[in-house]
Amino acid sequence: MRPEQQGIEVAVLVSVGRHPITGRTRRADQDARGLELALGLERQVPGSRVSLLHAGPRSEESEAALRGYLGMAAGAGMAAGAGMGLETLTLLEQAEGSDAIPALVEHLAAAPPQLVITGARAERGEGSGLLPYALAERLGWPLVNGLAAVEKVENGVATLLQALPRGQRRRLKVRLPAIVSVDAAAPAARQSAFGPARRAGLEVGRVAAEPDLALAEWQLAPARKRPKRLKIIKAASARDRFKAAAAKVEGGNGQVLEGVSAEQGAEAIFKLLKEEGILR
Secondary structure (H helix, E strand, O other): OOHHHOOOEEEEEOOEEEOOOOOOEEEOHHHHHHHHHHHHHHHHOOOOEEEEEEEEOOOHHHHHHHHHHHHHHHHHHHHHOOOHHHHEEEEEEOOOOEOHHHHHHHHHHHOOOOEEEEEOOOOOOOOOOOHHHHHHHHHOOOEEEEEEEEEEEEOOEEEEEEEOHHHOEEEEEEEOOEEEEEOOOOOOOOOOOHHHHHHOEEEEEEOOOOEOHHHHOOOOOOOOOOOOOOOOOOOOOHHHHHHHHHOOOOOOOOOOOOOOOHHHHHHHHHHHHHHOOOOO
């Protein structure tokens, strides 16, 4: 095997997702896409090794969701003849409300992989998408977001394909170690095999818990129904669109207020917003 084709260590950070309709726990879609990309890289670069890493509290629901990733990885490992690294998941157990970033930084710095793959944002909790950036800042590694594919890895340099708006792609070269985040542009994840997922093991390690101070200051509440969207005028040609935009809106139940006080005007506006369902 030539030196430039030696395998690399790939760590995939996974989280507990939430189904958008039922709200039940599941594997997160973007994290599953990241694992799919890592498994493809394992076949593409012989000798590569993929590991799974999660930091957070442990419960029956979270463990079932995390085993959804093991169902993907274990099946791929048996098919490709990979090592035992694909059949285990490292769980850095923390209390609810703890900050996962210090624990992940400590674990990754102790045994640095060449490539860390994450989803763009979580489906539960804050979901701010800042975790990859915080890890890159603390570890001092380069970060590439919107990853669509890893084309090749040679001499410690990875050639990446980054997804841009409107279907465009950009080819980048980044020196390893590096962190990459994936979103919907990455390959769709395969189904999870139930049997291998149940047989796979969880390597649980306790870490020092640091409270998430930013999350503690938030006030969480159920989302409200969004206001009604304005009517969109569809036109076939540019001329029709210009006429629709320049046309004067015909009055319906509107009311013209002239010579009224500020209090009367504010009351009329408030009444209109209530009728349109914007305020409740």
